[in-house]
Amino acid sequence: MAEVILKNVSKTYDGKSKSVNDVSININDQEFVVLVGPSGCGKSTTLRMIAGLEEVSEGEIFIDGKLINDVPPKDRDIAMVFQNYALYPHMTVYGNMAFGLKLRKFSKEEIKARVGEAARILDLTDYLDRKPKTLSGGQRQRVAVGRAIVRKPKVFLFDEPLSNLDAKLRVQMRTEISKLHKRLNATIIYVTHDQVEAMTMGTKIVVMKDGFTQQVGSPLDLYNNPVNKFVAGFIGSPSMNFIEAAVVESEGISLKLSNSDITLKLPSLHQTKLKEFIGKNISLGIRPEDIRLVPAEGNYFPVNANLELIEPMGYESFIYFMIGKEQFTGRVVSSNINKNEETKIIYLNIEKLYFFSQDTAKSILS
16 A cells, blocks of 8 residues: 655646645545545645646646656556446446456466455455345445455545435445455545544545635544544534634633623633634534533533424434524434423533634634
8 A cells, every 4th residue: 555645636627727726635544534625625636736637737646756747547456446336237247346457468377366365355345246226235336345345556536426325325335345444454445425434534634625625633533633623623513513603801810602691601721712702703513522511520500591403313312492693503412302491501511622713713722
């Protein structure tokens, strides 16, 4: 496998609009890196530039220490799995997996050995003589992955490969691709718009927005220490709750929540960071899992709120309520919900608050 390095990479269309802007990423050997972001953020374009399917407008891309900007896709020693399986319907599973090797003039013995090995890894041995139309969506996707595995490339590229599958199959294939990464010790670059896929699969996540890299780090680092409001709201499910708040001096430093009579007295660990914002408004964030119907360990602040909606999810439920003009989502234990009561005391863990500048949207805590 190999290291992949992007240095100040940009992609410009028609000499005007940039879909990728000054992206620099170091992808270590055997890392599973996920490019994640909303539609149009530049993640697939970045992947296609690594693959050689898009020209690099500015910057440099290296694979295994070799500059590959002008190297044809077939000579980059990469294998790509697309959203569309792109299987040949008239060929068997074996034929689909062997096709690329035949074009490269591999011997029949080598092809048989490589296809057999990939089929065992992907649990496709019993399907090698079947045509794609007789397979399920998950099996077809495994064939597409197998076609990449037999190449034994330096780098695997996945472009939203699970988006055509139903929810249950997506979970199954997430697990299979993660296990595949460990078995092959492969360098994998994976594109998705689904932050759950990113959090559960990646060893490193690259969050993108409007062609720019927002933050690069491990899943838990991005979850616990987002550098800006966009990353904070994008990573985590359900997403972080936000409300505008005024920083005021009241028995130390407190936060007066907008359009409400709620004033949060902050614990000492937050006081120092907010001193320079006294008299200003900031964006306050709190994750749904830091909201309780029953206080737990920690510093919880009680708030009177009307539960507008309860969504039972089994062991957990999502609750929706208003603070001022903002709708908040809580992620609570279902057994703590009394459906006969409309008004509840909602507890906010004020030790787990996030603060963002109104002007720059950057984290005040980082």
